Amino acid sequence: MQRKTIHLTLNGEPREWSVYPNELLLNVLREQEFLTGAKYGCGIGECGACTVHLNGAPMLSCLTLAIACDGADILTIEGLARDGKLDAVQEAFLEHSAFQCGFCTPDMIMMTRALLNENPQPSEAQVRDYLRGNLCRCTGYASILRAALDAAAVLNVRRNIHAAEERADA
């Protein structure tokens, strides 16, 4: 097997990786980049613990070959906060204590963030449906659901304020 050099963007920064064909994205993130937010859970696509955003869509990094990420834009939980400020989804998870052991928290937050990018005002049923592939064995999901809906509400208020300010400026 030969290594191949690939170029990509990781959490907003350019990266060059030298990877073997059988290396998984999850392993490169954890063992070369030391970004350990994404976790190895089941390895067969049923738990969602390894969720990261690949070109804007949530993906299972344990079922993605690193070599296939040449030119990709990857966002992990470590890149979600901007300028030292937590993302609204992270704040909502803190506010609602939407975690116990924390193992699934990075994937739940990345999945919720992806949902709100796609659908800024999801119903409770839509949140439940979207998070269906992400398992939590502690919380019973109730606090996660509340956090997701609250983050949507907060972001909606912020958007409205922003729009009002833009109108005032105009």
Add this chain to the structure above:
Amino acid sequence: MRDFELLQPKNLADALDALAQNNASVHPLAGGTDMLVDIRAQRAQPDVLVALQNVNELRGVTRTNGHLRVGASTTIAEFLKNPLLTEHDALRQAASVFANPLIRNSATIAGNIGSASPAGDMLPPLLAFDAQIELVSKNGTRTMPLNEFFLGPRKTARNANELISNLQLPISNLQTASAFYKLGLRQADAISLVSVAVWLQRDSDMIRDVRIALGAVAPRPMRATRAEEILHGQIFNETNVKEAARVASEECAPIDDLRASANYRRRMVNVYVRRMLEQAWRNF
């Protein structure tokens, strides 16, 4: 994970060359949600994988003179977004219960077909739409009914040097409706115990044409042709629908396994064939 060589062709011609020239164990790689799991579990041991992600010829969904053409690399997520696909109830309903949203972003329609699980979620609706499958190799292109492509559990008519290039679904807007249901043991990541897809064409009170397809109740996804014959050209009423559902439950060949007994599966085929016929009829 075991070692393998990964080829990343940039077009279809190069992909077909790669499949033709490698005598060793070579296999196409689409979304990877089955293949990478199978490699790690040592159920698959390819020496060479031909990754199809950069092959643009396998992408795209188009509609031309009565046919919906679905590219092999179309992801399951696209079945929930592309209006050309979402307008067909059975396709959309199957995609919406396919594994989970994360898998759906990677998994492709050709991958689901190529894996040829008797329980593959997209297979009954494609059979109900009478899909034709196109296979391409360096030697040329051939097309066959999808119903003839599945030979048994995980066995297909694809030769090692061939790729699934696209699916062609004959589409008529003339009074047609469809419905799909998957019976699983849980809401996410369920492997179906039974799945049922129906497609109907109506002519006032009469069933002008009908197709019924069943998943997870035979060595391969199957058409319930005897049940279809009972309804063909007949009035849509309770007696006919009940009789067709009963016959469908007789002509399937389910097994006992850890998820359900054969007997339970037969009974559920009876229930869900009836319900899906009624649901499709209500959709007119």
